[in-house]
Amino acid sequence: MSVPTVSRVLSGSAPVSADKRRQVLRAIQELGYRPNAAARALATGKRSIISVLTSDTTRYGYASAIRGIEEAARAVGLVVALTLLDGDDEESARVAVDLALGQPLAGVIVLEFDIQGSRALAALPETIPAAAVSSAGRGRSIPRALFDDHAGARDATNYLLGLGHRTVHHVGIPASGRPSGRLLGWREALEAAGAPVPEIVESDETPRSGLQAGAYLARRGDVTAVLCGNDEVAFGVIKAFQDEGLRVPEDVSVVGFDDHPLAEIWTPSLTTMRQDFAELGRMAVDFLLGRLAGVPVEATHSTPRLVMRKSAAPPAS
Amino acid sequence: MSVPTVSRVLSGSAPVSADKRRQVLRAIQELGYRPNAAARALATGKRSIISVLTSDTTRYGYASAIRGIEEAARAVGLVVALTLLDGDDEESARVAVDLALGQPLAGVIVLEFDIQGSRALAALPETIPAAAVSSAGRGRSIPRALFDDHAGARDATNYLLGLGHRTVHHVGIPASGRPSGRLLGWREALEAAGAPVPEIVESDETPRSGLQAGAYLARRGDVTAVLCGNDEVAFGVIKAFQDEGLRVPEDVSVVGFDDHPLAEIWTPSLTTMRQDFAELGRMAVDFLLGRLAGVPVEATHSTPRLVMRKSAAPPAS
DNA sequence: CCTTGCTTGATAAACGCTTTCATGACTGAA
DNA sequence: TTCAGTCATGAAAGCGTTTATCAAGCAAGG
Numbered sequence: 001m002s003v004p005t006v007s008r009v010l011s012g013s014a015p016v017s018a019d020k021r022r023q024v025l026r027a028i029q030e031l032g033y034r035p036n037a038a039a040r041a042l043a044t045g046k047r048s049i050i051s052v053l054t055s056d057t058t059r060y061g062y063a064s065a066i067r068g069i070e071e072a073a074r075a076v077g078l079v080v081a082l083t084l085l086d087g088d089d090e091e092s093a094r095v096a097v098d099l100a101l102g103q104p105l106a107g108v109i110v111l112e113f114d115i116q117g118s119r120a121l122a123a124l125p126e127t128i129p130a131a132a133v134s135s136a137g138r139g140r141s142i143p144r145a146l147f148d149d150h151a152g153a154r155d156a157t158n159y160l161l162g163l164g165h166r167t168v169h170h171v172g173i174p175a176s177g178r179p180s181g182r183l184l185g186w187r188e189a190l191e192a193a194g195a196p197v198p199e200i201v202e203s204d205e206t207p208r209s210g211l212q213a214g215a216y217l218a219r220r221g222d223v224t225a226v227l228c229g230n231d232e233v234a235f236g237v238i239k240a241f242q243d244e245g246l247r248v249p250e251d252v253s254v255v256g257f258d259d260h261p262l263a264e265i266w267t268p269s270l271t272t273m274r275q276d277f278a279e280l281g282r283m284a285v286d287f288l289l290g291r292l293a294g295v296p297v298e299a300t301h302s303t304p305r306l307v308m309r310k311s312a313a314p315p316a317s
Numbered sequence: 318m319s320v321p322t323v324s325r326v327l328s329g330s331a332p333v334s335a336d337k338r339r340q341v342l343r344a345i346q347e348l349g350y351r352p353n354a355a356a357r358a359l360a361t362g363k364r365s366i367i368s369v370l371t372s373d374t375t376r377y378g379y380a381s382a383i384r385g386i387e388e389a390a391r392a393v394g395l396v397v398a399l400t401l402l403d404g405d406d407e408e409s410a411r412v413a414v415d416l417a418l419g420q421p422l423a424g425v426i427v428l429e430f431d432i433q434g435s436r437a438l439a440a441l442p443e444t445i446p447a448a449a450v451s452s453a454g455r456g457r458s459i460p461r462a463l464f465d466d467h468a469g470a471r472d473a474t475n476y477l478l479g480l481g482h483r484t485v486h487h488v489g490i491p492a493s494g495r496p497s498g499r500l501l502g503w504r505e506a507l508e509a510a511g512a513p514v515p516e517i518v519e520s521d522e523t524p525r526s527g528l529q530a531g532a533y534l535a536r537r538g539d540v541t542a543v544l545c546g547n548d549e550v551a552f553g554v555i556k557a558f559q560d561e562g563l564r565v566p567e568d569v570s571v572v573g574f575d576d577h578p579l580a581e582i583w584t585p586s587l588t589t590m591r592q593d594f595a596e597l598g599r600m601a602v603d604f605l606l607g608r609l610a611g612v613p614v615e616a617t618h619s620t621p622r623l624v625m626r627k628s629a630a631p632p633a634s
Numbered sequence: 635c636c637t638t639g640c641t642t643g644a645t646a647a648a649c650g651c652t653t654t655c656a657t658g659a660c661t662g663a664a
Numbered sequence: 665t666t667c668a669g670t671c672a673t674g675a676a677a678g679c680g681t682t683t684a685t686c687a688a689g690c691a692a693g694g
Contacts (some may be wrong), residue, residue: 007682014683017642032442038364039680041355048419049366049398057384063375070374070401079420081366081398084387103366103396125349141357141656147493153448233578239582262549265524265556267584275566279641320676324652331653334672356650359679 001027009148012034026135038104047106050288053096055085055116059205060260061230061277062109065111068281076289078106080202085116087119088151093119093155095307101128107288109133112144118176134282136177143287145280145300149175152273153185153302158193159306164314165225165253167195171213171237173205173229186227203233210236217243218252224315227251229273231260238266238311259307271306271312318344326353355421357588364423365395367605370413372402372433376592377577382428382450385598387434393606395423402601410436418445422607424497426450426598429461433491449605450597453494460604462597462617466492469590469621470502473544473572475510476623481631482542484512488530488554490522490546495509499574503544520550525552535561542570548577548589555583555628566630573588576624588629590621 001023007023008014016024027033041047050073056062083100086092097120100108107129111120117132121142124130130142135149160168170186176188183200190197201216203209210228214237219225234256238248246252248268256263259274275308283300319341321325325331326341358364364519367390373379378556383399390397400417403409417425424446427438433461434449441447447459452466477485487503500517507514507619518533520526525631527545531554534540545551551573555565563569573580576591 001453003680004682005643005644010644013680015642020643024600032444034418034442034444036421036680037357037419038355038358039649040682041421042353042651042679043683045649049353051396057376057387058380061373061694063380066399067374067401070399072415074401077416077419079398079400079416080366081396082383082385082387083396084391099396101351101392102354104353105357107376111614125351127349143477207579211582235574235579237535239584242584260550262524262579265528267555267559321652321675322673326675328652337672356679357652358651359681360652362679395674397646424640 028096035128041104047104049081049103049105050078050221051081051083051099051100051103051108052111053083053085053108053117053120055114057082057084060232061113061258061275062111064277065281065284069109069285070280070281071278072282076285078285081105085120088115088119090119090123093111093123096120096123097123101125105189107131109284109288112136112176114174114176129288131284133179133277133284135175135184143284145283145287146302147275147277147280148301148303149181150185150277151256152275153182153227154189155185155304155306156257156273157186160225160253160255160312161193161195163191163225163253163312166315167196167198168225168227169198169201169217169223171201171203171210171217171226171228171233173203173233174228178260180229182227182229203229203236205230205233207232207236207239210234211240213237213246214240217241218246223252225312226255228254228256231256231258231270234270234272234311235260235262235266238268249311250316253312253315255312257304263307264309265309268310271309272307274307276302302304325550329510332356332571343518349438349601358421358598362373364421365394366398366422367602368398368420368422368425369399369415369428370402370417370425370434370437371399371428372431374399374401377549378430378575378592379428379600381594382598382601384465385595386426386489386602387598388595389602391452391601392461392604395602396476398422402437405432405436407436407440414442424448424607426601429453429493431491431493435605436596441520443613446605448601450594450601452492452498460601463619464592464594464603465618465620466498467502467505469504469592471504471573472621472623473590474503474506477542477544477572477629478506478510478512480542480629484515485542486515486518486534486540487545488518488520488543488545488550489548490520492546497546499544503609520546520553521549524549524556527551528557530554531610532556532561534558535563542629543572545571545573546619548580548587549572550581551628552577552579552616555585555587565594566628567633570629570632572629574621580624581626583628585627591624592621593619 073080110132112132112134132144134144157168201213203213210233258270259272263270387397428453429449429450449461451461518530520530527550573589576589580587
């Protein structure tokens with residue numbers, strides 16, 4: 001019973017007599033033998049890890065995308081590794097990329113939702129297979145699963161304008177591009193409608209910063225509709241309005257982005273632009289594996305879909 | 318300029334003349350050379366991946382623990398890989414474990430928050446270094462970072478009883494043990510206080526199931542205080558109460574578990590038992606690396622802390 | 635009964651790195 | 665000038681697999 005025989009039993013790469021096979025299998029059982037993954041990777045040259053570079057894993061969109069990636073990867077026998085992007089400077093991007101590339105990688109998927117993601121993408125050596133889930137298709141030419149922020153924000157804004165609002169305010173979140181697609185879409189819709197374009201309010205995409213943004217907007221007094229960069233911010237904005245004695249949607253309408261699991265049970269339930277992050281994650285894996293050969297590999301879009309709930313309504317006359 | 322020289326420059330394992338070093342470095346630059354991770358792992362026997370086995374990555378507690386693990390791992394130059402646990406049967410646990418062990422692993426950390434986690438832990442071969450983040454310290458004898466569910470639930474229940482409630486209802490979530498520590502702590506507190514022990518209401522730890530549980534409890538009419546298995550469920554329960562015309566906390570008090578980021582801005586803000594999942598994750602990494610040599614390695618506890626907010630109050634007289 | 639063709643097992647090389655060991659160049663002391 | 669001692673460097677072995685090559689055994693055909 002030689003080493004190659006064992007290998008053949010395990011991989012089925014060549015026929016082995018039933019007798020030997022049984023022998024080998026029993027020995028494996030008894031010894032609790034596990035093939036050495038490193039040696040196997042070295043010999044075959046096959047890598048089975050996809051590294052995901054992302055700035056956050058707890059936020060809804062990120063976590064969903066990771067989940068999609070994991071599912072798609074697992075389906076083809078790959079494992080996903082996580083590397084968090086800490087700072088938004090080039091140096092920390094380089095460090096993170098080095099850490100990730102220290103493994104035997106089949107490829108890399110970057111969650112390019114923010115500056116950290118863009119930086120990481122830029123720091124990636126050309127030689128390693130990569131794909132991205134992004135909101136904007138600029139920069140390095142790698143396959144991207146794109147969510148069309150721009151169109152989403154435009155649709156959301158148009159929806160609010162269509163409801164009869166004179167204009168729509170925007171609470172922005174940090175994005176991979178400057179200005180963000182969401183901002184662009186929002187502005188475009190306003191301009192197309194001949195509506196005034198209010199100054200944008202910045203947030204850091206946390207509920208808490210939404211609270212601040214909402215408090216600020218509430219005190220302005222002239223706000224009747226707000227488009228938020230994501231649902232978490234929208235939650236904060238709504239809360240702030242309510243704290244200031246404004247009713248949503250009677251006094252002011254709020255629309256979010258992403259369709260967070262809690263959007264549906266918020267009070268009032270949140271009208272939002274749903275994005276299928278998990279699907280985008282799955283697509284990125286397909287890109288990486290080159291399994292979407294038929295499709296133009298540059299990019300595929302996914303346009304957010306309006307989910308109408310109770311947080312947006314026509315303005316009080 | 319030989320192969321070993323390059324190795325020495327890269328690892329600093331032996332002195333290299335400044336001249337040669339410069340030469341090597343330049344060549345590396347020009348060729349874009351990256352050491353082959355698989356070969357390195359094979360030669361050194363060192364593994365740099367920690368695999369996290371978990372049933373969910375999007376839920377708050379899980380995501381936070383993973384974040385803590387990632388941070389601690391990164392601090393010592395390790396990468397974390399994710400393997401999702403799908404089914405709650407032994408077979409899928411085995412499949413997941415096999416997938417994870419197919420990599421060159423330094424060790425495994427299991428998020429033993431539920432049955433899937435327990436199953437995975439059971440399926441793990443004895444030979445591989447492992448640690449767990451758990452709510453209950455039973456089963457296989459491996460180092461565990463424990464959150465003391467039992468004490469947490471007891472404290473929460475006592476708090477509600479102390480407020481003057483005659484008894485406390487409980488909306489349970491699936492747990493790694495049956496019955497869960499939370500259930501046990503809740504019951505213990507009730508019995509110690511001589512309060513009646515109502516029937517437990519089951520949920521699947523989603524807001525939606527909280528909604529159902531809440532609707533059921535609201536219609537019972539005799540409920541004045543509810544302890545929920547986690548915050549997401551609590552959100553659903555509160556929403557259901559409000560939908561049924563009950564005011565929180567005036568008509569009924571609700572306490573959650575975990576301190577979800579949105580707990581603070583919920584309406585009303587949610588009184589809850591805070592758990593530091595990230596810290597537990599970090600501890601699990603320390604266990605795994607055997608870096609907590611001083612501490613009895615069997616387990617360390619972390620007791621949830623009551624965060625008083627607005628969703629719990631004395632009952633209407 | 636010998637040869638041919640096919641199946642099956644073993645032997646050997648290769649993967650790309652680290653590490654040990656030996657060599658040769660150089661230093662400083664005798 | 666020579667010899668022991670230091671130090672940088674290259675040669676070679678080894679890590680645990682896979683895969684190609686080779687040899688042996690066996691059945692069937694002539």
